[in-house]
Amino acid sequence: MTVRTLFKAAILLLTLAAPLRAEINIQAVTSPGGIKAWLVEDHGIPFTALEIRFKGGTSLDAPEQRGAVNLMTALIEEGAGPLDSQGFAAARDGLAASFQFSSDLDGVSVSSHFLTENRDQALALMHSALTKPRFDQDAVDRVREQVLSGLRSDAKDPATIAANLERARSFGTHPYGSDGSGTIASVTALTRDDIELAFHDAIARDRITVAAAGDITATELGVVLDNLLADLPAQGAPLPPEATLLTKGGITVQDFPGPQSTIIFAQGGMKFSDPDYFAASLLNEILGGGRFSARLMKEVRTKRGLTYGIGTGLAAYDHAEVLIGQFQASNDKVAEAIKVIRDEWAKVAKDGVTEQELANAKTYMTGAYPLRFDGNDTIASILVGMQDLGLSPDYPKTRNAKVEAVTLEDVKRVAARLIKPDDLHFTVVGQPTGVVNE
Numbered sequence: 001m002t003v004r005t006l007f008k009a010a011i012l013l014l015t016l017a018a019p020l021r022a023e024i025n026i027q028a029v030t031s032p033g034g035i036k037a038w039l040v041e042d043h044g045i046p047f048t049a050l051e052i053r054f055k056g057g058t059s060l061d062a063p064e065q066r067g068a069v070n071l072m073t074a075l076i077e078e079g080a081g082p083l084d085s086q087g088f089a090a091a092r093d094g095l096a097a098s099f100q101f102s103s104d105l106d107g108v109s110v111s112s113h114f115l116t117e118n119r120d121q122a123l124a125l126m127h128s129a130l131t132k133p134r135f136d137q138d139a140v141d142r143v144r145e146q147v148l149s150g151l152r153s154d155a156k157d158p159a160t161i162a163a164n165l166e167r168a169r170s171f172g173t174h175p176y177g178s179d180g181s182g183t184i185a186s187v188t189a190l191t192r193d194d195i196e197l198a199f200h201d202a203i204a205r206d207r208i209t210v211a212a213a214g215d216i217t218a219t220e221l222g223v224v225l226d227n228l229l230a231d232l233p234a235q236g237a238p239l240p241p242e243a244t245l246l247t248k249g250g251i252t253v254q255d256f257p258g259p260q261s262t263i264i265f266a267q268g269g270m271k272f273s274d275p276d277y278f279a280a281s282l283l284n285e286i287l288g289g290g291r292f293s294a295r296l297m298k299e300v301r302t303k304r305g306l307t308y309g310i311g312t313g314l315a316a317y318d319h320a321e322v323l324i325g326q327f328q329a330s331n332d333k334v335a336e337a338i339k340v341i342r343d344e345w346a347k348v349a350k351d352g353v354t355e356q357e358l359a360n361a362k363t364y365m366t367g368a369y370p371l372r373f374d375g376n377d378t379i380a381s382i383l384v385g386m387q388d389l390g391l392s393p394d395y396p397k398t399r400n401a402k403v404e405a406v407t408l409e410d411v412k413r414v415a416a417r418l419i420k421p422d423d424l425h426f427t428v429v430g431q432p433t434g435v436v437n438e
Contacts, residue, residue, distance in 0.1 A: 026383065026393035031222035033230045037210035038383040038393060039221050042376060046116040048214035049376035051384045052229075055207035055318065057107040058180025059240040060198070063173075067147065067182015068190055068198040072135075073103040074143050075195060079134035080125075088125070097122040099129065105180055106318040108202050109384075113377055116215045119224075127228050130203060135195050144187060151184050158262040158429040159326075165254055166264045166324075166427040174243040176320055204236030205229060211383030213376040243320035247423045250438035251338070254429045261334050261430025262326070265341060267423040269314050269321035272389050279406045279414040280314060285361040286353045286411075287344065287419075288312025288325050293360060295348070299340050300327065306337040316389075323418070334432035342421060349419035352412030366400045 027039045058069045077092075077099055078085040092099060097114040110130070114122035154160040164179055171177035181187075208229060212221050245268050256262075270280045288296045290311050300306050312325035329337050386395060428435060 024379070024396065026396075027218055028393055029218045029221050029225075031225040031230075033226040035205075035208070035210065035222075035225040035229055037212060037221060037225055038387060039211070039216070039218055040213040040376075040379050040383065041215075041217060042213060043215050045376075046215050047113055047376065048116065048119065048212055048216045049111075049113040049380040050212045050224075051112075051210070051377075051380035052110040053209045053384050053388065054108040054110075054202055054204065054236070055106065055209070055388075056202050056236060056239055057103050057105055059105055059175035059319075060201050060237050061175065061180070061182075065182075065186060065190060065194050065198075066178055067180070067187040068194050069108065069202055070103050070181050071140075071144060071147055071187060071190060072195045072198040072202070073101045073108055074147065075135055075139055076101045076129050076133050076199075078139035078143060079136055081128040081132045081134075083128070084134065084136060085139050088129070091125055092122075095122045095125065097125070099126055101129075103180065103202075105176055107388075111377065111381065113214070119216075123224060123228055130228070131231065133199060135192055135199075137192060140192055140195065144190070147181060147187055148184060151181060151187065154179075154181075155184075158256050158258070161254060161256065162262045162264045162326075162427050162429040165252060165429070166266060166425075169252065169425065169427065170245055170247065170266060170322065171243050171320065172246050174319075175240050176243045176317065200233060201237035204233045206235045207239070208232075209384050209387045211380045211387065213379040213383070240319060243317075245320055245322065247420075247425065249420075249422045249424050251426045251428060251435060253432065253435055253437055254427070255431060256429045258331075258430060260328055260330050261428050261432045262328050263334065263337070263429075264324065264326050264427045265338075265424055266322050266324040266427075267420050267425065268418075269316065269323040270418055271321050272316045276410070276414045276417070277314075278402050279410040280418055282358060282361045282365065282403070282406055283348070283353065283411050283415055283418065284312055284314050284323065285365060286357045287348055289361070289364075291364065295344050296325070296341060299344055300337055304336065304340065306333045306340070318388075331431050332433045334428060334430070335434045338426055338435065341426075342424065345419055345421045345424055348415050349421055350416075352408070352415045355408055358406075358408055358411060362403055362406070365403050 024040050029037045029039050061068050077088060079088050083091060095118040098112060100111040102109050112126060168177050210225060247268050270277055286295060288294055288311055296310050300310050307327040307329045310327035312323060315322045315324055
């Protein structure tokens with residue numbers, strides 16, 4: 001898993017921060033069997049996107065079986081019911097349907113889309129994958145080797161090495177503290193029984209979030225939900241506990257040959273449910289957002305040329321919160337870059353931001369750079385994310401007003417509360433000049 005995964009939650013929140021299309025109307029749907037979902041109807045094109053998320057994800061792995069959920073997820077589509085891998089792929093393609101199964105620290109996601117005329121057949125095929133996956137040994141061996149190949153490649157990737165070091169430092173023995181893809185040793189040792197157990201642990205009704213967008217009515221979706229999901233096991237494995245962030249400031253250097261270093265820096269973050277979250281989001285945008293006007297981009301890149309790009313994000317996982325950033329720099333520039341970041345961290349903690357910075361950030365977050373919700377797949381995915389964050393269907397209509405309501409004093413107060421220079425830790429993978437472990 002690369003460092004991009006560490007920013008996944010932050011990217012989701014930025015997606016939610018963008019205004020949705022004005023015509024989107026989110027309906028809350030409950031199936032006859034009691035399964036809840038959100039729906040955006042769009043009958044302009046005869047296809048539907050369906051997004052299902054099962055909470056838990058790779059964090060359900062036993063420590064000695066790290067990588068089981070990841071491998072299981074990659075195998076769900078490799079044959080189900082009477083169909084082997086090739087037969088399943090042929091049936092799916094013959095219906096012009098798409099199924100994608102993926103996993104991360106907090107969930108297993110099933111992303112699908114299908115034509116209205118083939119809806120029943122496509123969903124019957126997906127139902128077989130969710131209830132009767134084959135996990136044939138030849139498929140297990142083949143997909144396992146693909147995972148192992150990725151792990152071997154990751155072992156030579158400085159960004160992945162930095163992410164793994166930062167994760168272990170931040171979360172220790174909690175599942176968040178290790179790579180959900182597992183290790184070469186743990187994945188090699190996984191048996192078919194381990195994969196079946198991971199499937200039963202992860203795929204259950206007590207952890208489902210569902211959304212649909214496209215050519216389907218609320219009544220039709222209710223029938224779909226019951227046919228597809230009602231006979232899944234009622235309960236899966238217990239979800240992991242809250243993670244304790246083992247935050248200590250300083251620098252950790254991991255030697256890695258090459259002309260430049262990869263650096264991740266992090267400290268504690270903020271829950272999305274916190275009343276101060278919108279102020280924190282604006283603060284993050286001003287301090288380390290992706291725009292060239294962000295303070296870190298100006299100070300580290302524009303003024304001093306120490307890196308090509310730098311950014312930060314508020315990552316809100318299900319069981320922990322982190323404020324995290326990343327950049328790369330030539331080995332002889334790492335020390336100066338770290339000093340500049342530390343100085344900016346201290347300045348914003350003490351003084352907050354300016355009125356103009358706040359106004360610019362509000363403009364950006366309320367519409368200067370809107371994400372276009374012009375595809376059913378994207379909309380269905382975002383609706384699942386909104387539900388997982390505990391939002392209401394009217395969130396898109398109220399979100400901008402909440403951003404606009406944030407005052408300069410709010411941001412200054414949150415800066416003093418959130419930004420902790422003494423807790424900021426840098427993980428450096430490379431051979432930086434004049435940088436040592438602290």
